[in-house]
Amino acid sequence: MLKYIGKRLLLLIPTILIISFVIFFVIQLPPGDYVTSYVASLSAQGEVFTEADIAYLREQYGLNDPWYVQYFNWMKGIITKGDFGYSFNYGRSVWSVIMDRLFLTMGVSFVILIFQYAVSLPIGIYCANHQYSAGDYIWSFIGFLGTATPNFLLAILVMFWVYKATGQVYLGLFSKEMLQNGMSWQYVPEFLGRCLIPLFVIGTSGTCGIIRTVRAQMLDEQTRQYTLTARAKGCSEATITYKYCLRSALNPVVSGLAGSLNTIFSGSTVSAIVMNLQIQGPVLLAALKSQDMYLAGTIVMTQAVLVVIGMLLSDIALAWLDPRIRFSERG
Amino acid sequence: MEQDVKKTVPDHDETIIEVRDLRINIKVDEGTLTAVRGVNFEIKKGETLGLVGESGCGKSLTSKAILGINDKKCKASGEIIFDADGLGRVNLLELDPRGKEIRSVRGKQISMIFQEPMVAFSPMYTIGDQINEATRLHITKDKKKSKEISLDVMKKVGIANAEKRYNQYPHEFSGGMLQRALIAMALVCNPKLLIADEPTTALDVTIQAQILEIMKELQKDFGMSILFITHDLGVVAGMCDRVAVMYLGKVVETGTAADIYANPQHPYTQGLLGSVHKIGTKNQDKLFSIEGTVPVAMNLPAGCGFYERCGKRIEGVCNVSEPELVDTGCGHKIACFACTGCPNAKKEGKANE
Numbered sequence A: 001m002l003k004y005i006g007k008r009l010l011l012l013i014p015t016i017l018i019i020s021f022v023i024f025f026v027i028q029l030p031p032g033d034y035v036t037s038y039v040a041s042l043s044a045q046g047e048v049f050t051e052a053d054i055a056y057l058r059e060q061y062g063l064n065d066p067w068y069v070q071y072f073n074w075m076k077g078i079i080t081k082g083d084f085g086y087s088f089n090y091g092r093s094v095w096s097v098i099m100d101r102l103f104l105t106m107g108v109s110f111v112i113l114i115f116q117y118a119v120s121l122p123i124g125i126y127c128a129n130h131q132y133s134a135g136d137y138i139w140s141f142i143g144f145l146g147t148a149t150p151n152f153l154l155a156i157l158v159m160f161w162v163y164k165a166t167g168q169v170y171l172g173l174f175s176k177e178m179l180q181n182g183m184s185w186q187y188v189p190e191f192l193g194r195c196l197i198p199l200f201v202i203g204t205s206g207t208c209g210i211i212r213t214v215r216a217q218m219l220d221e222q223t224r225q226y227t228l229t230a231r232a233k234g235c236s237e238a239t240i241t242y243k244y245c246l247r248s249a250l251n252p253v254v255s256g257l258a259g260s261l262n263t264i265f266s267g268s269t270v271s272a273i274v275m276n277l278q279i280q281g282p283v284l285l286a287a288l289k290s291q292d293m294y295l296a297g298t299i300v301m302t303q304a305v306l307v308v309i310g311m312l313l314s315d316i317a318l319a320w321l322d323p324r325i326r327f328s329e330r331g
Numbered sequence B: 001m002e003q004d005v006k007k008t009v010p011d012h013d014e015t016i017i018e019v020r021d022l023r024i025n026i027k028v029d030e031g032t033l034t035a036v037r038g039v040n041f042e043i044k045k046g047e048t049l050g051l052v053g054e055s056g057c058g059k060s061l062t063s064k065a066i067l068g069i070n071d072k073k074c075k076a077s078g079e080i081i082f083d084a085d086g087l088g089r090v091n092l093l094e095l096d097p098r099g100k101e102i103r104s105v106r107g108k109q110i111s112m113i114f115q116e117p118m119v120a121f122s123p124m125y126t127i128g129d130q131i132n133e134a135t136r137l138h139i140t141k142d143k144k145k146s147k148e149i150s151l152d153v154m155k156k157v158g159i160a161n162a163e164k165r166y167n168q169y170p171h172e173f174s175g176g177m178l179q180r181a182l183i184a185m186a187l188v189c190n191p192k193l194l195i196a197d198e199p200t201t202a203l204d205v206t207i208q209a210q211i212l213e214i215m216k217e218l219q220k221d222f223g224m225s226i227l228f229i230t231h232d233l234g235v236v237a238g239m240c241d242r243v244a245v246m247y248l249g250k251v252v253e254t255g256t257a258a259d260i261y262a263n264p265q266h267p268y269t270q271g272l273l274g275s276v277h278k279i280g281t282k283n284q285d286k287l288f289s290i291e292g293t294v295p296v297a298m299n300l301p302a303g304c305g306f307y308e309r310c311g312k313r314i315e316g317v318c319n320v321s322e323p324e325l326v327d328t329g330c331g332h333k334i335a336c337f338a339c340t341g342c343p344n345a346k347k348e349g350k351a352n353e
Helices: A002-027 A032-045 A052-059 A066-083 A096-128 A134-147 A152-168 A176-180 A186-223 A225-233 A237-255 A257-267 A270-275 A280-289 A293-321 A321-330 B060-069 B100-105 B127-138 B145-154 B164-167 B175-187 B205-222 B233-239 B258-262 B269-275 B345-351
Strands: B011-028 B031-045 B048-052 B074-084 B088-091 B110-113 B193-197 B225-230 B242-247 B250-256
Touching: A002 A066, A002 A293, A052 B193, A066 A134, A096 A134, A096 A237, A096 A257, A096 A280, A096 A293, A134 A186, A152 A186, A152 A270, A176 A186, A186 A237, A186 A257, A186 A270, A225 A237, A225 B060, A225 B127, A225 B175, A237 A257, A237 A293, A257 A293, A270 A280, A280 A293, A293 A321, B011 B060, B011 B225, B031 B048, B031 B060, B031 B074, B031 B225, B031 B250, B048 B060, B048 B233, B060 B074, B060 B110, B060 B193, B060 B225, B074 B100, B110 B175, B127 B145, B127 B175, B145 B164, B145 B175, B145 B269, B175 B205, B193 B205, B205 B233, B225 B233, B233 B258, B233 B269, B242 B258, B242 B269, B250 B258, B250 B269
Parallel strands: B048 B225, B048 B242, B110 B193, B193 B225
Antiparallel strands: B011 B031, B011 B074, B074 B088, B242 B250
């Protein structure tokens, strides 16, 4: 098992290198560069640039080199110095921009992930065990609705309802006081309260998807011969549900872990903008719009790395769950 | 206990299980399908009853009804009287299928082995874990003791290297070995009745013979009764004391295995036996086959279920009322007007109800 994990970790290196190459290539594809968009936005405000100014800016930012040279320099910086480049928008290093929001982003993602599984697994199991009951129909209805509703729409609706009900506007994770006075323990309850809406909104679509998967898988498992064998042996229904059905049913759910990690991370951009969340998604969007290429590249690459690591984690979890996978790895 | 009950001479007095007028309805989209239409049989101590019939005649449903493990869509009525330890004589159909009582019967007093051993074990757990689960449920919670008991029964069914095999997963077993493991799991609690639902159908012929041999030996050792479900008449001849032939959810002929083979009466039984290939016969003709197909057990017309396919049918009799099992002597019972004579007026009225 350790050998397998080691092998997988080694494979990560070429995978990430290739991903970084593709990312960089795609990001520089649109015509123009940061200077073009910078000049355009300042010209709109009445600034006048001469050709010489523009050339100087280009020279300064190293934008005159061909893209593969830029890529090479970028990678060299990352590998040798851990330097992810310079963010033109923020005027400081990319890493410091990312670090501003990294922990919050990961925290939000992680909590949402836990929320999704904690809510959807029991509901999925309930629906399978009570197929075609009123409860099953209600949850199925909510499940389809949740999957079909765009998150940002849900965000707007929920914020509207909360405003109607409480008269409070919950925008963002931090209140004005928090930002002014800095975080302290007295704000924790309010902070947690402010987390609820994003948690609910961003978590819903994933939750509903998992409910459907778990339900279908559990129903499938219940018709298996070994479920019948277990019942004929005298096992209780709880043993059958949790020991026999659930463990097999988890297989595709765990495989989907990597995907849902990514969905939360990048898919929540629009909702994050609507809810004014201080997480990575909106920064990425702004960086892409202004062709702040090192920042955009680094954020996309972080996501890619997260997905790759998520996949590794889900593979390890699968091997732990299913002896057949465990053994085929050994051989 | 009754270690030395001889298979060939069953203890006539003690009936282990009695099935009385068992009916099973299945709800399907098109309506209600009556898959089992009043089955009667009993099994005595140490005896093997063969339940024979083609696919879809209700034999598997009947056997699963005994354990109460049929699908929720199946509704069983009638009586299955079993003399259960701790419960006395109970009608198994009246027990809550999810309740404690039936679970104390399942696996301990009545256990079952299935047709396809390859899918009868969960791929997620070791064979040992799954056999031991039965031991722990019904015999002892003590980990060491239960493992010993489980290993012991694994050795008894002829699993070599049982200690090593105990920790292996189903995908590391061959089909024959899995069937042995399944038998071990069924026998670990020394049940009174073993239901074997086509236990050798999915295995190749040499393994079949081994498995049957093991079952016979273990029956001698444990003194249990067996309900042997199969469509393989060759297997029945070697395994069973008595045979019940099922057609379209009903028993159409029952008697001792010797009787049925030597003197089959019901046209369906005759057809079944005629369709078995016999080695050494000079007959160059095609193997006999029964014409037509089994009708769907929904909105059945009046009369005998076999009427359309029967070579001996009597018009105006067989398609008017359904024959009941009639004893022709020595316990050989047949449900056929052509064999037992036309029904009297009273019986006709009853069957028409």
